[in-house]
Amino acid sequence: MHHFHYRGEDLYCEEVPISALAEEVGTPFYLYSHATLTRHFRVFNEAFQEIPHLICFAAKANANLAILNLFSTMGGGADVVSGGELFRALRAGIAPDRIVFAGVGKSREEMVEALKADILMFNVESSQELRLLNQVAGEMGMVARVALRVNPDVDPKTHPYISTGLKQSKFGIDISLALEEYQLAQSLPHIAIVGIHEHIGSQITDVTPFVDSLSRIAELIGELRTLGIEIRYLDMGGGLGIPYDDETPPHPTEMAKAINPILKPLGCTIIFEPGRVIVGNAGILVTKVLYTKRTPEKDFVIVDAGMNDLVRPSLYESYHAIQPVRRLDGRGRLTVDVVGPICESGDFLAKNREITMVEPGELLAVMSAGAYGFTMASNYNARPKAAEVLVKEDRHFIIRARESYEDLIRGEDIPDNL
Ligand SMILES: *Cc1c(COP(=O)(O)O)cnc(C)c1O
Numbered sequence: 001m002h003h004f005h006y007r008g009e010d011l012y013c014e015e016v017p018i019s020a021l022a023e024e025v026g027t028p029f030y031l032y033s034h035a036t037l038t039r040h041f042r043v044f045n046e047a048f049q050e051i052p053h054l055i056c057f058a059a060k061a062n063a064n065l066a067i068l069n070l071f072s073t074m075g076g077g078a079d080v081v082s083g084g085e086l087f088r089a090l091r092a093g094i095a096p097d098r099i100v101f102a103g104v105g106k107s108r109e110e111m112v113e114a115l116k117a118d119i120l121m122f123n124v125e126s127s128q129e130l131r132l133l134n135q136v137a138g139e140m141g142m143v144a145r146v147a148l149r150v151n152p153d154v155d156p157k158t159h160p161y162i163s164t165g166l167k168q169s170k171f172g173i174d175i176s177l178a179l180e181e182y183q184l185a186q187s188l189p190h191i192a193i194v195g196i197h198e199h200i201g202s203q204i205t206d207v208t209p210f211v212d213s214l215s216r217i218a219e220l221i222g223e224l225r226t227l228g229i230e231i232r233y234l235d236m237g238g239g240l241g242i243p244y245d246d247e248t249p250p251h252p253t254e255m256a257k258a259i260n261p262i263l264k265p266l267g268c269t270i271i272f273e274p275g276r277v278i279v280g281n282a283g284i285l286v287t288k289v290l291y292t293k294r295t296p297e298k299d300f301v302i303v304d305a306g307m308n309d310l311v312r313p314s315l316y317e318s319y320h321a322i323q324p325v326r327r328l329d330g331r332g333r334l335t336v337d338v339v340g341p342i343c344e345s346g347d348f349l350a351k352n353r354e355i356t357m358v359e360p361g362e363l364l365a366v367m368s369a370g371a372y373g374f375t376m377a378s379n380y381n382a383r384p385k386a387a388e389v390l391v392k393e394d395r396h397f398i399i400r401a402r403e404s405y406e407d408l409i410r411g412e413d414i415p416d417n418l
Pocket residue numbers: 058060061079081102103199201202203237238239240273274275276277371
C-alpha cells in the first residue's frame with residue numbers, strides 16, 4: 001500500500017502532481033511519500049504491540065536524515081552498520097539508547113565512536129571482534145554492551161546476495177559455537193552481555209524462515225539461561241519482503257501471529273530491524289526519457305537515470321515496475337529494455353519489459369525504489385547524485401539537494417610538484 005496514484009492522466013504523490021515536481025527539481029530524483037513512510041512504520045509497530053519491543057530501522061535501506069528523524073519521532077531507533085551510519089543516526093536526532101551496531105568488520109575507530117555515543121548495544125559477529133571490543137572499552141574505562149549475532153543456518157529462500165543466515169555466510173557466529181562464544185564474552189571484564197542477534201536475509205516472502213530461526217534462537221536462550229547468562233534483548237533483524245512484482249509477502253500482522261508464540265514466553269524485549277518493508281514502497285525514482293532507439297534486435301528506451309542512481313536491477317536482477325507519469329490513452333504497447341546513460345551493458349532498469357510507448361521528454365516512475373535506492377547510488381561516470389524529495393500532503397521538501405559538479409571533485413587535488 002502506498003500513496004502514488006493517478007488522478008486522471010497524472011501520477012501524483014499524495015496531493016502533489018509529480019510532473020510539477022520534475023519541473024522544479026529536474027530529473028532524475030527520488031521521491032518519498034510521508035504518508036506511506038509513517039503508515040508503514042505504524043503498521044509494523046502496531047503489529048507487535050503485545051510484546052515489549054523497539055524498532056531499530058535499518059539505516060542502510062534509506063539513510064536520509066529527514067527519514068531517520070521521522071522514524072525517531074515515531075519512537076524508532078536505528079540499526080547501523082558503520083561509523084558513517086552512526087554519525088547519520090545521531091545527526092538525525094536518534095537517541096543513542098535506541099541504536100544498535102552490526103557488521104562483520106567494525107574498526108577500532110568505529111568502536112570508539114559508538115562507545116563514546118553510548119549506544120544500546122554492539123551486535124558482535126566474531127570472537128576477534130569481541131576481544132578487540134573488550135580491549136577498546138577497557139582503554140576507555142567503559143563496559144561495552146553486546147549481543148552476539150548468531151547464524152542459525154536457515155535458508156531465507158531469497159536472492160543469494162541478500163541471504164545472510166546460511167552456514168557458508170560471512171555473517172554471525174555459527175549457532176553450534178554460540179555457547180562457547182557467550183562463555184568467552186562472559187569472561188571478558190569490559191563486555192556486558194545484554195542480548196542475542198540474528199538477521200537471516202532480505203526480501204523474505206514467507207514466515208517459515210523466521211519461525212525456524214527464532215525457534216533455534218529460543219532454544220539457545222534457554223541453554224544460556226541455564227548457564228547463568230541472561231538475555232534481555234532478542235534482536236531478530238529485518239528481512240521482511242515487499243511486493244515488487246507479484247510477490248505476496250506476509251503482512252506484519254501475519255508475521256506477528258506466527259512468531260509471537262515463540263517470542264512471548266522468552267520475556268525479552270524484542271528488537272526489530274526492518275528496512276525494506278518500511279521504506280521500499282514509500283519511494284520512487286522519477287526519470288525522463290531521453291531517446292527511444294530501435295536496433296534490428298531490440299527496442300530501447302534510454303532514460304536519464306542509470307545504474308549509478310539505482311543499482312538493484314544490475315546487481316540483483318531486481319524487478320521494479322515502471323509507470324508513465326502521464327498516462328495517455330491510445331498509446332500502443334511495446335517490449336523494451338529501459339536503460340540508462342552509463343557506459344556499461346549492465347546499466348538497465350528493466351529488461352524485456354512491456355510498457356506503454358513513450359516519447360523523448362516524457363517522465364517515467366520507477367516504483368518501489370525507497371529502499372536500497374539512493375543509499376546504493378554512486379558517482380560512477382562522474383554523475384552527480386540525484387536529488388531526494390519528500391512529499392507531505394500538498395507540500396514538498398527537498399531533503400537532499402542534487403549534487404553539483406563541484407561536489408564531485410571535493411577533496412581532490414593536483415599536486416604542485418608531482
Ligand atoms: C540489511 C539489514 C537489515 C534490514 O534488512 P531489510 O531486508 O531491509 O529489512 C537489518 N539488520 C541487519 C543486520 C542488516 O544487515
